[in-house]
Amino acid sequence: MGTVEIQIRTSQRVQARNITREVSKAVQGRTGSLLHVYTPHTTCGLTINEEADPHVTQDIMEALDRTVPRNYPYKHMEGNSDAHIKSTITGCAVTVPFSQSGPALGTWQGIFLMEFDGPRERKIFVTILE
Amino acid sequence: MGTVEIQIRTSQRVQARNITREVSKAVQGRTGSLLHVYTPHTTCGLTINEEADPHVTQDIMEALDRTVPRNYPYKHMEGNSDAHIKSTITGCAVTVPFSQSGPALGTWQGIFLMEFDGPRERKIFVTILE
Amino acid sequence: MGTVEIQIRTSQRVQARNITREVSKAVQGRTGSLLHVYTPHTTCGLTINEEADPHVTQDIMEALDRTVPRNYPYKHMEGNSDAHIKSTITGCAVTVPFSQSGPALGTWQGIFLMEFDGPRERKIFVTILE
Numbered sequence: 217m218g219t220v221e222i223q224i225r226t227s228q229r230v231q232a233r234n235i236t237r238e239v240s241k242a243v244q245g246r247t248g249s250l251l252h253v254y255t256p257h258t259t260c261g262l263t264i265n266e267e268a269d270p271h272v273t274q275d276i277m278e279a280l281d282r283t284v285p286r287n288y289p290y291k292h293m294e295g296n297s298d299a300h301i302k303s304t305i306t307g308c309a310v311t312v313p314f315s316q317s318g319p320a321l322g323t324w325q326g327i328f329l330m331e332f333d334g335p336r337e338r339k340i341f342v343t344i345l346e
Numbered sequence: 347m348g349t350v351e352i353q354i355r356t357s358q359r360v361q362a363r364n365i366t367r368e369v370s371k372a373v374q375g376r377t378g379s380l381l382h383v384y385t386p387h388t389t390c391g392l393t394i395n396e397e398a399d400p401h402v403t404q405d406i407m408e409a410l411d412r413t414v415p416r417n418y419p420y421k422h423m424e425g426n427s428d429a430h431i432k433s434t435i436t437g438c439a440v441t442v443p444f445s446q447s448g449p450a451l452g453t454w455q456g457i458f459l460m461e462f463d464g465p466r467e468r469k470i471f472v473t474i475l476e
Numbered sequence: 477m478g479t480v481e482i483q484i485r486t487s488q489r490v491q492a493r494n495i496t497r498e499v500s501k502a503v504q505g506r507t508g509s510l511l512h513v514y515t516p517h518t519t520c521g522l523t524i525n526e527e528a529d530p531h532v533t534q535d536i537m538e539a540l541d542r543t544v545p546r547n548y549p550y551k552h553m554e555g556n557s558d559a560h561i562k563s564t565i566t567g568c569a570v571t572v573p574f575s576q577s578g579p580a581l582g583t584w585q586g587i588f589l590m591e592f593d594g595p596r597e598r599k600i601f602v603t604i605l606e
Contacts, residue, residue: 218509218575219509219573219575219580249348249349249473249475250382250473250475252510252571252573254571254572254573254580255582256580256581256582256583256585257582257584257585258524258525258526258532258582258584258585263434263437264388264437264438265388265430265433265434266388266430269422271420271421271422271423271427272388272422272427272430274421274422275420275421275422275427275430275431276430276431276434278421279414279427279431280431283413283414283543284539284543290531290535291531291534291535291538292529292531292532292534292535293531294529297531297532297535297539300525300526300532300535300536301535301536301539301540303525304523304525304536304566305435305565305566306434306435307437307523307524307567307570308524308585309570309571309572310437310439311382311384311439311441311571312384312439313349313382313384313471313473315348315349320349320384320386320471321386322385322386322387322388322469323386324387324388325386325387325388325438339582341573341580343509343510343573345475345476345509345510345605345606346475346476346605346606379478379479379603379605380512380603380605393564393567394518394567394568395518395560395563395564396518396560399552401550401551401552401553401557402518402552402557402560404551404552405550405551405552405557405560405561406560406561406564408551409544409557409561410561413543413544435565436564436565437567440567440569441512441514441569441571442514442569443479443512443514443601443603445478445479450479450514450516450601451516452515452516452517452518452599453516454517454518455516455517455518455568475605475606476605476606
């Protein structure tokens with residue numbers, strides 16, 4: 217069936233948006249051995265981390281911001297260099313082993329779209345590998 | 347054959363545990379084109395880096411600790427926010443091209459479980475893609 | 477066809493070298509669903525980020541250097557610990573959904589070899605998964 221595209225609308229400049237439900241739904245009933253999630257943008261990222269306590273992703277966002285502040289004399293003149301840098305730190309793809317019962321996420325794991333320059337409409341490409 | 351699970355026991359709070367041997371053994375004799383290694387936890391990570399000199403992974407752990415200190419007024423109240431943040435920085439999966447002779451790791455490369463909140467028993471999922 | 481190896485010569489110690497063209501050429505005409513790009517070295521990395529404005533990758537390199545300075549009393553005595561650490565932060569593999577029309581990179585995305593300890597001759601392994 218190839219790659220499925222889903223759309224996620226973020227609502228803040230910086231936001232860890234849990235997309236586990238949308239991703240799981242997009243691949244429901246599929247067979248294969250690996251789930252690949254990808255974002256074709258350069259100012260957001262993807263990560264897998266704890267979804268139970270929202271403070272966890274908030275701590276992650278704030279730590280990234282202390283390390284890569286928004287305001288700094290960057291060379292790129294669009295005011296979002298911090299977002300590009302954070303995108304490289306998290307990466308723009310995540311992979312999870314997959315079976316008929318779905319992605320093999322751990323008990324506490326969720327898949328997050330890490331928005332660093334929103335709010336925006338973001339594309340997510342979901343692929344199941346054989 | 348699908349995904350194989352292996353167990354790794356770490357022995358310190360912060361430890362770069364070389365798991366190359368365990369992973370290679372788990373996929374011995376398999377055929378396919380890509381090795382996928384995954385950890386379903388949110389306070390450890392996986393990375394590929396130099397295995398010859400243990401000082402390399404020690405420098406990595408110490409640099410992560412300077413950037414993301416253990417003690418900080420984090421919002422998540424379990425005392426391990428630094429571990430969650432470091433897990434997002436390293437990621438919880440690594441992939442290596444694979445052939446009949448095994449993973450195509452470079453001369454100096456090894457696969458490491460990056461324990462940020464041990465000691466614990468950790469699960470590792472190993473998958474070979476076609 | 478398995479994994480294809482390409483060679484990239486970097487020209488500076490620290491350099492974000494756009495390898496999108498070389499990678500795309502290596503897999504031209506291939507069929508499959510995922511592109512996997514890998515570097516078997518431990519002092520460089522791979523990332524996907526904006527290729528339109530070279531200031532973006534320059535800002536990334538400089539931010540990594542502020543976080544992980546070259547000069548520091550590291551334990552590894554080869555003078556390139558910062559390169560190993562940055563390699564773990566970016567990772568040594570990237571993946572992109574793939575179709576007959578090529579890798580599904582976003583409008584602004586390019587694939588970069590992140591050289592942290594050049595200039596050197598670097599190997600890149602390119603694999604297409606089914």
